Amino acid sequence: MGVSELFDSASVAVVGATERSGAVGRAVMRNLLDDFDGEVIPVNPGVDEVFGVPCRDSVAETDADLAVIVVPSELALEVIAEAGEAGIRNVVVISAGFGETGADGSSRERELIELAERYDLSLVGPNCLGVISTPSGLNATFSPMNALAGSVSFMSQSGAFVTAVLDWAADRNLGFKDVVSLGNKAVLDECDFIEAWGDDPETDVILGYLESIEGGAEFVRTAREVTADTPILLVKSGRTEAGAHAAASHTGAIAGSEEAYEAGLDQAGVIRVERVEELFDFGAMLSGQPLPGTGGVAVVTNAGGPGVMATDAIGDAGLDLASFDDRTHEALAAVLPETASAYNPVDVIGDASTERFREGLEIVLDDPGVGSVVVIACPTATLSFEELAAALTELTDEREEPVAACLMGGSSTAAAAEHLSKGGVPTYFDPARAVRSLDALYAYREIRDRTYEPPSAFDVDREAARTVLERVETQGDNRLGVEAMPLLEAYGIPIPDGEIVDSPSDAHEVASRIDGDVAMKIVSPDILHKTDIGGVELGVPDAEVADTYESLVTRARSYQPDARLLGVQIQEMVDLDDGVETIVGTNRDPQFGPLVLFGLGGIFVEVLEDTTVRVAPVSTPEAEGMIDDVRAAPLLRGARGRESVDEAGVVETIERLSQLMTDFPAILELDINPLVATPSGVTAIDVRLTVDPEKL
Amino acid sequence: MGVSELFDSASVAVVGATERSGAVGRAVMRNLLDDFDGEVIPVNPGVDEVFGVPCRDSVAETDADLAVIVVPSELALEVIAEAGEAGIRNVVVISAGFGETGADGSSRERELIELAERYDLSLVGPNCLGVISTPSGLNATFSPMNALAGSVSFMSQSGAFVTAVLDWAADRNLGFKDVVSLGNKAVLDECDFIEAWGDDPETDVILGYLESIEGGAEFVRTAREVTADTPILLVKSGRTEAGAHAAASHTGAIAGSEEAYEAGLDQAGVIRVERVEELFDFGAMLSGQPLPGTGGVAVVTNAGGPGVMATDAIGDAGLDLASFDDRTHEALAAVLPETASAYNPVDVIGDASTERFREGLEIVLDDPGVGSVVVIACPTATLSFEELAAALTELTDEREEPVAACLMGGSSTAAAAEHLSKGGVPTYFDPARAVRSLDALYAYREIRDRTYEPPSAFDVDREAARTVLERVETQGDNRLGVEAMPLLEAYGIPIPDGEIVDSPSDAHEVASRIDGDVAMKIVSPDILHKTDIGGVELGVPDAEVADTYESLVTRARSYQPDARLLGVQIQEMVDLDDGVETIVGTNRDPQFGPLVLFGLGGIFVEVLEDTTVRVAPVSTPEAEGMIDDVRAAPLLRGARGRESVDEAGVVETIERLSQLMTDFPAILELDINPLVATPSGVTAIDVRLTVDPEKL
Numbered sequence A, B: 001m002g003v004s005e006l007f008d009s010a011s012v013a014v015v016g017a018t019e020r021s022g023a024v025g026r027a028v029m030r031n032l033l034d035d036f037d038g039e040v041i042p043v044n045p046g047v048d049e050v051f052g053v054p055c056r057d058s059v060a061e062t063d064a065d066l067a068v069i070v071v072p073s074e075l076a077l078e079v080i081a082e083a084g085e086a087g088i089r090n091v092v093v094i095s096a097g098f099g100e101t102g103a104d105g106s107s108r109e110r111e112l113i114e115l116a117e118r119y120d121l122s123l124v125g126p127n128c129l130g131v132i133s134t135p136s137g138l139n140a141t142f143s144p145m146n147a148l149a150g151s152v153s154f155m156s157q158s159g160a161f162v163t164a165v166l167d168w169a170a171d172r173n174l175g176f177k178d179v180v181s182l183g184n185k186a187v188l189d190e191c192d193f194i195e196a197w198g199d200d201p202e203t204d205v206i207l208g209y210l211e212s213i214e215g216g217a218e219f220v221r222t223a224r225e226v227t228a229d230t231p232i233l234l235v236k237s238g239r240t241e242a243g244a245h246a247a248a249s250h251t252g253a254i255a256g257s258e259e260a261y262e263a264g265l266d267q268a269g270v271i272r273v274e275r276v277e278e279l280f281d282f283g284a285m286l287s288g289q290p291l292p293g294t295g296g297v298a299v300v301t302n303a304g305g306p307g308v309m310a311t312d313a314i315g316d317a318g319l320d321l322a323s324f325d326d327r328t329h330e331a332l333a334a335v336l337p338e339t340a341s342a343y344n345p346v347d348v349i350g351d352a353s354t355e356r357f358r359e360g361l362e363i364v365l366d367d368p369g370v371g372s373v374v375v376i377a378c379p380t381a382t383l384s385f386e387e388l389a390a391a392l393t394e395l396t397d398e399r400e401e402p403v404a405a406c407l408m409g410g411s412s413t414a415a416a417a418e419h420l421s422k423g424g425v426p427t428y429f430d431p432a433r434a435v436r437s438l439d440a441l442y443a444y445r446e447i448r449d450r451t452y453e454p455p456s457a458f459d460v461d462r463e464a465a466r467t468v469l470e471r472v473e474t475q476g477d478n479r480l481g482v483e484a485m486p487l488l489e490a491y492g493i494p495i496p497d498g499e500i501v502d503s504p505s506d507a508h509e510v511a512s513r514i515d516g517d518v519a520m521k522i523v524s525p526d527i528l529h530k531t532d533i534g535g536v537e538l539g540v541p542d543a544e545v546a547d548t549y550e551s552l553v554t555r556a557r558s559y560q561p562d563a564r565l566l567g568v569q570i571q572e573m574v575d576l577d578d579g580v581e582t583i584v585g586t587n588r589d590p591q592f593g594p595l596v597l598f599g600l601g602g603i604f605v606e607v608l609e610d611t612t613v614r615v616a617p618v619s620t621p622e623a624e625g626m627i628d629d630v631r632a633a634p635l636l637r638g639a640r641g642r643e644s645v646d647e648a649g650v651v652e653t654i655e656r657l658s659q660l661m662t663d664f665p666a667i668l669e670l671d672i673n674p675l676v677a678t679p680s681g682v683t684a685i686d687v688r689l690t691v692d693p694e695k696l
Helices: A003-007 A024-035 A073-085 A102-119 A159-171 A190-198 A216-226 A241-251 A258-267 A276-288 A304-317 A326-335 A354-366 A385-398 A411-422 A431-448 A462-469 A471-475 A482-490 A504-513 A542-559 A620-629 A647-663 B003-007 B024-035 B073-085 B102-118 B159-171 B190-198 B216-226 B241-251 B258-267 B276-288 B304-317 B326-335 B354-366 B385-398 B411-422 B431-448 B462-469 B471-475 B482-490 B504-513 B542-559 B620-629 B647-663
Strands: A011-015 A039-043 A066-069 A090-093 A122-124 A130-133 A138-141 A148-156 A175-181 A205-210 A232-236 A296-301 A372-377 A403-407 A498-501 A518-523 A536-540 A567-572 A580-589 A593-600 A611-615 A667-678 A681-684 A687-691 B011-015 B039-043 B066-069 B090-093 B122-124 B130-133 B138-141 B148-156 B175-181 B205-210 B232-236 B296-301 B372-377 B403-407 B498-501 B518-523 B536-540 B567-572 B580-589 B593-600 B611-615 B667-678 B681-684 B687-691
Touching (some): A011 A073, A024 A138, A148 A276, A159 B304, A190 A205, A190 A216, A205 A276, A216 A258, A216 A611, A241 B304, A258 A593, A258 A611, A276 A431, A296 A354, A304 A372, A304 B159, A304 B241, A326 A354, A354 A372, A385 A403, A385 A411, A403 A431, A431 B276, A462 A471, A462 A482, A498 A504, A498 A518, A504 A567, A518 A542, A542 A567, A611 A620, A620 A647, A647 A667, B003 B122, B003 B190, B011 B073, B011 B138, B024 B039, B024 B138, B066 B073, B148 B159, B148 B190, B159 B175, B159 B276, B190 B205, B190 B216, B216 B258, B216 B611, B232 B258, B258 B611, B296 B304, B296 B354, B296 B431, B326 B354, B354 B372, B372 B431, B403 B431, B462 B647, B482 B498, B482 B518, B482 B687, B498 B504, B504 B518, B504 B542, B504 B567, B536 B542, B620 B647, B647 B667
Parallel strands (some): A011 A039, A090 A122, A148 A175, A148 A205, B090 B122, B148 B205, B205 B232
Antiparallel strands (some): A130 A138, A130 A175, A498 A567, A518 A567, A580 A667, A593 A611, A667 A681, A667 A687, B130 B175, B518 B567, B580 B667, B667 B681, B667 B687
């Protein structure tokens, strides 16, 4: 659907237009009449004209590019159908009373979706504030404030937040290209808008406030393409348990897991922002400044203390305080007074003029290790903020390095800040906010340089895997345990030699075939903690295998007489001395689909919660990144004098499990615990999974 | 020294007063003449009058309460001496050119300190912006802006930051009682000011920007007393490695460790703030609002999205979103429209008037689980921010619960925000900033409720301990190892039965006396990694002890022929199966003195860096808190089916080590590694320490 057409509409019909005081239909009409370059057509049956513009009885009588609907929800469906019949393809439904309000509303929303499909409508809402596009002055909202023009496009799942941001942004010289209040997202959602803005040459940055993302996988695909050219910054609220609950009751969305959002947004190349102020701090930086060439940050300040604050923020952000080369030190020393600091942070000291700032800046920008600069100015008798602002915009026009400005004052900085904003240089009071905004620029540079490899496609035995999964149909239990080890084998994940047997003689036969002593475990879907009931014996010599079989079965029967016994597993012993126990698991998220989890076994998962998650399917670099993520990773890499384990084997297991989950939607969750990693390879020792037979 | 007198001065002499444009002496004179209620006396030999005020030739000719010195540093010492001779006790040295500028300056600063001592001066600076006290309009600074009146007192180690804050605060209705630019802190430092402000009934909150704290232990003592009545909020910069380096070059202070500051400030009851904006966000809340009675936060909003943002922030802060009781739900449902939410966060929805906000607020404030409220208002057609502000200040006058207001807009909220500020209700744009500020209020409530127990005083054998430490004098090496185990014993820390012997027969004799097999280790200050050279044997039966002695010595001699061998340690075996290895260590920080460290041994310290630190001496609750701090604490407390270890024994070991470090300044650092903790007790297996013989 052509979302961009919606913003480019040349004529807008307002269905429910009125002059009645306090009415939404009045506010929308006024906003359009005040600023819109195109045609405004009021629609309201019993009315001759609205604010002097002749009124139509029906939307069908207009040939508007866009219909904005503000009539009560009971009437809205009819209007949408009329618009669709009349060939109008772009509709904004401001009216509330749909999915957000109980059963009647939900059924109305379903009808709305059907109408949109029937007429192929680009439909925003329902239950929203409307849309804004500044190039044509299109303000089809009932917001008391319009947006300033700019190159940032903004979407919000909260209409009130849009009004708040417009009011607030006007004071801060923050401009927008398009703004959309997403409302219930019945038809158009975040995915449609990031796609459209990705193609929009007038949108430099996409900002969003979202409480849910419905189609996680589609969002990841789309965002990856868009962020190759256009940064996306999102506040995704409902991060905490209480917040997720509040968001679900606000939007009606099923809460997905925070870890899925965290992983999915990162994999999508989205810069996730926690604080709404930072959304606009970072947006201003990304819309106005070039990307840095190198990682070093220089600080030029007329006051030592704020220079220290900036340096702390550089450390916090994981950026580098640039080390200058000798020429830079010498050049700085030549132009700065003796008590100044020619080292980074450069202190041009309190009596600095704009000229001294400029000289210092030019010198540090010539240093090859400097990729960006933070300029900090405190109020002094010798400095004019306005002159400094003029010098900075001039400098940024000549240079290719990004610059962040801290004007550390209040109203005395206003004129300078406005001048800088117009020149694309963002300004901040707190040096830390300036540095964090630069960090967003560095983060986007890393994202833009990403290449997304396709996931590996391993040669697997899908039929054998399906056969294992089908056991749930005969077994009458959707959970499978160690009896499902052949599933892993079918997907090329190494398992120990072994078999499940149901007699002492078979047990002995299998054990004789296996080198060395064996491990023996009772196999029963009904016994969860096998070790606790003595259902596991390790290191059993061949001669004792038959007797051990009997005693395992006897213990199981006496412990839990009604448990179904599937037999006893005879397994090759895996030497754990050189090995590290890891866990590779997967489950499914309502929004993002299959997730894979990795962590070290035992205390690392259970006590320290040292795990990491990705949305599947994962590529090799993504799986490698999972190992880097866990704090205990050094234990796999030869910490404390041990030999490094086969990390590539762990990575491949993650990828193979990712493929398994992608191939079989019937697998709801699956854990390999432990996957033992040794220097010579990996082995899955045990598995548990839950299968939905209806999806087989 | 009477710092409060300084702020209460009724007459001020300005030494170096002038009308010369751009001069600091002119700016100070103008600031004083503009606003000061008291007498201003210019001092400048060659000048008749300054701005119409007759000028004196020397400070000695005045009987000022306070002398402000702006003359060049070369002349400043003489002026200070004259002032002292003349009986002036309060001096502010604005002049630079002291400790911050090389050898000459440092020597001048030492002379300044001597003069201050000789004349018992309360001296601020040198190298500072000056001081402000708003009740009398005293502005003895060269700042272009004066402070608004208020109940916050503020100190800053950066003068430029003071000018920045004054400029910025004026726009935000932030008022101050006293402001001081600390400069080089040659005489008066942060400790003197927090002490004075702690006694000052007009100061409700103390804010500070510091780059160093010289006397850590004194600061902790003083701050603990002050924070029983008056909250202290600090930005301590130089948190990161690069930041600490920048701070050291700015202030000349030796960088203490960040972990010492972190621990020391927390133990002192100081609320440490990372972002300068939050210093003032939190300060406004703590100066204007009462402390909450209970931990639950209610949110009342006219927009769902910002309600979710606030809820996330509540979760992030570790606060509780209050659960309302049934009466509250019913009462809310009775006054709110059907589509509103009567659950927390309470959504009074977009068409809410001030009256509906007020009704909702009164109902939630009556709920016993609600200790504080966040009120969020987005701009709507039906709401007047001014009316809401009036209602909120009225409500806060009647109620005892703290209220934070989010007025989510720009200039349209300015009048309302000013009204609220005057009424002591802080306002924010971002709901998360409002919540974090409330969190500071909760944090202070917890601090005010603290009781600081004195450290336990164990009955120890100091003489025996000293004898062990004196070994470094005979041994010719400042490091001691396992031969220092009796030091721990002298301080009541359990060690295994054992002895160091120097013959196979003695070895056998000692081993026979010890129950069961023994552990044997080579003892040499020159062999660091004993295990690597085969210098350790565990589980040696008595019969093999003599032979093992020989082979340990042979191996050591062949590995490192020149190593001094002190003998072989014969030690009772400690059963590690039920035990958890921990580490208890100590070292000394240049600012805070002795620190104690605790963590679990092995990977937990080496790989996961899961350790915690306190400034010694620690009390029992502080030592207990250290165990709570480490992420791996559950491993001591019966995680994964193990028996809980003797946590009290670990706590007591920490306290005894703390006492040892306090008793013997000669111990520079000491590690007990491992301290094995089992269900039945703790045992120190090995020790290493470094001793400064000159301090013995």
